[in-house]
Amino acid sequence: MRIYETDIATPLLLGTAQYPSPKVLQNAIKAAGCEIVTVSLRRETAQGTGAGFWDVIRQTGAKILPNTAGCHTAREAITTAQMARDIFETDWIKLEVIGHADNLQPDVFELVHAARVLSADGFKVFPYMTDDLVVGEKLIEAGCKVLMPWGAPIGSGQGLRNPDALRAMRAHFPDIPLIVDAGIGRPSDAAAAMEIGMDAVLLNTAVAKAGDPVQMARAMAMAVRAGRTGYQAGPMERRDVAVPSTPVLGLAELV
Amino acid sequence: MITIAGAGLAGLSSALELARAGHIVRVYEASENIGSDSVSRYAGGMLAPWCERESADQTVVELANGAADWWEQITPVTRMGTLVVAPPRDQSELVRFSKRTRNYEWVHADEIAALEPALGNRFANGLFFETEAHLNPRTALRDLATEATKAGVEILCGTPAPKRVDLDCTGPASDLPDLRMVRGEMAILHCPDLNLTRTIRLLHPRIPLYLVPRGDGVYMIGATMIENSSARPISVRSLSEVLSAAFAIHPSFAEATVIETGSGLRPAFPDNLPRLVQSNGVAHLNGFYRHGFLLAPAMAAQVVHHFSKQGSHENHRQFQTV
Numbered sequence: 001m002r003i004y005e006t007d008i009a010t011p012l013l014l015g016t017a018q019y020p021s022p023k024v025l026q027n028a029i030k031a032a033g034c035e036i037v038t039v040s041l042r043r044e045t046a047q048g049t050g051a052g053f054w055d056v057i058r059q060t061g062a063k064i065l066p067n068t069a070g071c072h073t074a075r076e077a078i079t080t081a082q083m084a085r086d087i088f089e090t091d092w093i094k095l096e097v098i099g100h101a102d103n104l105q106p107d108v109f110e111l112v113h114a115a116r117v118l119s120a121d122g123f124k125v126f127p128y129m130t131d132d133l134v135v136g137e138k139l140i141e142a143g144c145k146v147l148m149p150w151g152a153p154i155g156s157g158q159g160l161r162n163p164d165a166l167r168a169m170r171a172h173f174p175d176i177p178l179i180v181d182a183g184i185g186r187p188s189d190a191a192a193a194m195e196i197g198m199d200a201v202l203l204n205t206a207v208a209k210a211g212d213p214v215q216m217a218r219a220m221a222m223a224v225r226a227g228r229t230g231y232q233a234g235p236m237e238r239r240d241v242a243v244p245s246t247p248v249l250g251l252a253e254l255v
Numbered sequence: 256m257i258t259i260a261g262a263g264l265a266g267l268s269s270a271l272e273l274a275r276a277g278h279i280v281r282v283y284e285a286s287e288n289i290g291s292d293s294v295s296r297y298a299g300g301m302l303a304p305w306c307e308r309e310s311a312d313q314t315v316v317e318l319a320n321g322a323a324d325w326w327e328q329i330t331p332v333t334r335m336g337t338l339v340v341a342p343p344r345d346q347s348e349l350v351r352f353s354k355r356t357r358n359y360e361w362v363h364a365d366e367i368a369a370l371e372p373a374l375g376n377r378f379a380n381g382l383f384f385e386t387e388a389h390l391n392p393r394t395a396l397r398d399l400a401t402e403a404t405k406a407g408v409e410i411l412c413g414t415p416a417p418k419r420v421d422l423d424c425t426g427p428a429s430d431l432p433d434l435r436m437v438r439g440e441m442a443i444l445h446c447p448d449l450n451l452t453r454t455i456r457l458l459h460p461r462i463p464l465y466l467v468p469r470g471d472g473v474y475m476i477g478a479t480m481i482e483n484s485s486a487r488p489i490s491v492r493s494l495s496e497v498l499s500a501a502f503a504i505h506p507s508f509a510e511a512t513v514i515e516t517g518s519g520l521r522p523a524f525p526d527n528l529p530r531l532v533q534s535n536g537v538a539h540l541n542g543f544y545r546h547g548f549l550l551a552p553a554m555a556a557q558v559v560h561h562f563s564k565q566g567s568h569e570n571h572r573q574f575q576t577v
Binding site: 053211 | 311351354355433435461482483484525527528
């Protein structure tokens with residue numbers, strides 16, 4: 001996968017919150033072979049240095065994708081993105097503008113506005129969005145070169161609630177990298193996303209809150225690879241009737 | 256003589272154990288009063304290894320062994336257990352929590368009402384950790400200083416430590432590599448209408464909360480875990496979240512008085528476990544994270560072990576060099 005002129009071998013992006021310890025987080029990133037991690041600027045590093053935690057992440061060698069988690073308006077998100085650019089020395093930004101307190105779904109109107117302002121300012125924007133085609137078009141028109149539709153609400157672990165919408169996005173945006181962001185609960189969810197042609201999966205809680213986060217990170221990495229390879233291999237179509245695997249023609253005559 | 260910098264939890268418990276082992280000990284404390292600068296004044300004071308096990312390493316459970324008994328010799332310890340509950344729509348959080356630890360029993364409405372009558376009918380299911388305990392951090396730190404003094408420790412308050420000490424217990428003020436700060440925020444409420452007798456943990460996917468009764472209708476609630484070294488006072492978002500979680504435990508908190516809010520920085524190493532380490536020829540005890548009262552007794556024992564071995568070049572398993 002190629003995103004904003006960067007080649008990514010492992011199509012798994014990890015969030016860095018909620019792990020039992022930074023050590024476990026480091027080991028999970030390593031076990032997954034994860035190349036991109038997202039870091040919340042507001043929570044982890046704004047005000048005060050937060051340097052210790054940030055060092056832990058830097059030691060993994062993974063590329064940092066700062067996010068604007070916790071922002072509720074375009075204005076807040078834009079300011080947060082600008083601070084992130086200074087602190088993390090990157091023009092990548094995962095743009096999150098939360099619109100609803102209960103299901104944390106993105107406010108797509110504020111999102112498109114913030115994406116336009118940030119793209120014009122030279123940012124490479126990764127927008128966290130619903131699985132809406134029109135919103136996708138507006139984001140691309142605003143300058144985004146990657147889209148990150150949700151699989152289910154953040155932290156819910158429900159898996160892909162609307163795979164048909166994701167398939168429609170795949171068909172509608174054949175050349176835009178699509179990353180399923182949020183909602184993945186199990187490795188099979190991650191594999192399912194890749195199998196329908198998504199380019200990568202971004203997840204956090206499913207690994208951080210697993211009984212053994214390091215093992216789960218490894219499982220997720222295997223799942224995305226399996227799903228991706230399966231997609232490239234061209235899965236068979238479903239049928240309503242059984243078809244014997246062994247050919248029925250040319251059977252030996254037993255009489 | 257063994258000199259120690261810092262009369263916080265780590266310094267005082269080490270001093271006490273060293274004095275008990277026959278050493279002559281002097282502790283330097285930069286602030287004028289015991290505990291006034293210590294992060295432990297904002298602690299919950301929970302001695303709850305099995306609840307911690309949900310997110311902490313097994314090592315925490317092992318090191319916590321005997322902590323409540325140790326403290327009981329020094330300060331009042333409330334051994335009433337911990338009750339873990341969740342709102343109706345977050346029952347899956349209880350299941351998740353229960354799978355990550357042990358030494359609890361499932362309790363249901365009737366048993367919850369028997370344990371805490373004020374919570375009768377409010378929660379259908381919960382987990383009861385009978386063996387857990389709590390103490391009052393400020394009283395405990397003061398009592399610990401008294402006990403250390405009785406054992407012969409010389410505590411010099413308002414006296415910055417000299418450049419060279421034998422044991423550095425300065426917590427966040429230390430410049431050990433790999434040590435980071437984890438911000439915690441808490442509030443103390445006065446709610447005389449409500450009588451809760453034991454530590455209550457409310458599981459919530461976004462705002463997990465604990466509530467520790469301090470007696471006379473006073474409750475400590477906390478605490479956030481933020482990877483951030485800002486020492487500013489509690490934020491509006493954190494305060495509104497912990498207060499609304501308290502309200503979810505019992506509506507009586509609506510009429511409670513907020514008598515104090517606080518924020519502190521917990522020093523932690525990358526594995527969130529405390530360490531006794533050697534740096535530039537000085538022993539350091541640091542990185543208690545959120546387990547100060549729980550793990551101080553075991554770490555103080557390691558300090559004694561270290562100083563009794565010093566000079567013999569024997570390497571202690573737990574002793575690491577930075």
